[in-house]
Amino acid sequence: SSVLTQPPSVSVAPGKTATITCGGDNIGTKSVHWYQQKPGQAPVLVIYSDTDRPSGIPERFSGSNSRNTATLTISRVEAADEADYYCQVWADSGDHREVFGGGTKLTVL
Amino acid sequence: QVQLVQSGAEVKKPGSSLKVSCKTSNYRFFDYGITWVRQAPGQGLEWMGWISAYNGKLNYAQKFQGRVTMTTDTDTATGYLELRSLTFDDTAVYYCARVRAPFYFDYWGQGTLVAVSS
Numbered sequence: 001s002s003v004l005t006q007p008p009s010v011s012v013a014p015g016k017t018a019t020i021t022c023g024g025d026n027i028g029t030k031s032v033h034w035y036q037q038k039p040g041q042a043p044v045l046v047i048y049s050d051t052d053r054p055s056g057i058p059e060r061f062s063g064s065n066s067r068n069t070a071t072l073t074i075s076r077v078e079a080a081d082e083a084d085y086y087c088q089v090w091a092d093s094g095d096h097r098e099v100f101g102g103g104t105k106l107t108v109l
Numbered sequence: 110q111v112q113l114v115q116s117g118a119e120v121k122k123p124g125s126s127l128k129v130s131c132k133t134s135n136y137r138f139f140d141y142g143i144t145w146v147r148q149a150p151g152q153g154l155e156w157m158g159w160i161s162a163y164n165g166k167l168n169y170a171q172k173f174q175g176r177v178t179m180t181t182d183t184d185t186a187t188g189y190l191e192l193r194s195l196t197f198d199d200t201a202v203y204y205c206a207r208v209r210a211p212f213y214f215d216y217w218g219q220g221t222l223v224a225v226s227s
Contacts, residue, residue, distance in 0.1 A: 033213035042217040090212035099156035
């Protein structure tokens with residue numbers, strides 16, 4: 001099991017804002033990265049270093065990180081955003097269980 | 110554009126070994142690392158470890174210590190994952206990805222399905 005805690009599912013209507021959280025002890029002191037994965041496809045990086053977007057990722061995707069919770073926010077949600085989302089950090093100690101969160105299934109209603 | 114192309118799907122017997130390749134192109138291989146991540150059917154992403162293409166530095170997830178070997182071939186800009194003593198629980202899609210600081214994965218291979226079956 002992961003020590004990065006994500007809600008298993010989030011549902012949102014098209015055009016609304018989706019918020020996906022990633023909880024962990026003092027996660028605010030680490031760099032958090034987010035990946036989108038659609039069925040049958042490899043993950044795609046959507047946010048890195050808490051808030052940065054790779055080229056080609058819409059501005060509708062944004063991130064934040066503070067204290068014990070990192071957040072991925074998707075504004076003006078579209079049907080194409082329906083996917084699994086994973087948070088990821090690097091923990092340079094222990095058994096690295098906390099590299100990935102358990103994932104959140106985003107459903108667009 | 111940066112590409113990581115993985116070897117094809119495999120079926121393995123319990124107790125055997127798998128070796129997956131990850132051929133990279135269109136970037137300086139030495140400047141980045143290669144990580145391996147797997148995903149069992151219907152499950153989340155599981156990090157297995159990473160290797161620096163610059164100096165060969167390795168870091169394996171504790172779960173796989175003693176059973177996994179990651180290598181690189183700088184002549185062909187290819188990374189390799191070897192996993193030994195396979196069990197049914199090793200059935201998964203195995204992904205390679207490029208690692209960059211501060212330890213995130215910006216480009217991914219297409220995945221390699223490995224099925225362990227008797």
